[in-house]
Amino acid sequence: MASPWSLSGALKGMFAKKTIDDETWDDLEDALITADFGPDVTDSVITELRASVRRFNTTDPVDLRRMLRETLEERLAKLNPTLTLSARPAVVLVVGVNGVGKTTTIGKFAKFLRGYDRTVIVGAADTFRAAAVEQLATWAERGGAEIQLPQQPGQDPASVAYQTIERAQRENIDIVLIDTAGRLQTKSGLMDELTKIRRVIEKQTEIAEVLLVLDATTGQNGLSQAQAFIEHAGVTGLVLTKLDGSAKGGFVLSVQEKTGIPIKLIGQGEGINDLTGFTPHVFVQNLIG
Secondary structure (H helix, E strand, O other): OOOOOOHHHHHHHHHOOOOOOHHHHHHHHHHHHHOOOOHHHHHHHHHHHHHHHHHHOOOOHHHHHHHHHHHHHHHHOOOOOOOOOOOOOEEEEEEOOOOOOHHHHHHHHHHHHHOOOOOEEEEEOOOOOHHHHHHHHHHHHHOOOEEEOOOOOOOOHHHHHHHHHHHHHHHOOOEEEEEOOOOOOOOHHHHHHHHHHHHHHHHHOOEEEEEEEEEHHHHHHHHHHOHHHHHHOOOOEEEEEOOOOOOOOHHHHHHHHHHOOOEEEEEOOOOOOOEEEOOHHHHHHHHHO
16 A cells, blocks of 8 residues: 655645745755655755755755756666667566565566567576465466476476576567576575576576566665675666555665666556556656656
8 A cells, every 4th residue: 555655745845835944954854764765865865955056046945846856867867777678589587585576576577568569488487486386377377478387396497497498489489587586585595596597598598687676665674685686696677666656765766876776667556567667757757746
């Protein structure tokens, strides 16, 4: 359920005042912290805005609102959010800890790609959990994708990935989405498994994207949980799930600046169509109002 608090709502009263004063800056800081920008990014944004206000010698809150929009958009646009999917087949590894919505994201991503008339196959390479394979099959069907299932319980994940790509090449399928295990993120075993999957895939074709799924509602904790993937999995893009409007919208900028990895997709609901490409301009417009 979306939070009744939103950044745009919190800013509305602040920017309706007649002048920028000390209370404006305090309220803005509180609003950004509450929206999960984190203390470092919040301090940096406010320092930048104070400098802009001084430079343009303005006391008009309307100017401050415009400057806030421009600052956030400029910072978000520093990294390229474009998905690199031109290869055929374009192979996408989907990684992340269990519980972030990885399986549902794969189904939604398949649906998103099908909307652009791309054919999609999903590889069920999270073979450690039987439930994961069943859930993925359900979401792949909902997303309009083919699926490559393990041929026996507990099959080697790398061999499932291999068979998926082999089938995509044989059947001329455009996009391959490979699900991977998400447990034991602190153990070297899981990262070794991901390395093995990568090695096997790269013998067949190049990997187009490695997408790390993060749960926006867990904020900075989710980021620390995912650090091992960032360090070892060759992550090329981030997918933020459970981004309930602007209640936690600041995490988008915070995570991008902390990791140096672009956000490429955002999920803002539970439905099969609730995953979209990330566009900084549109995102900031929705965030600030």
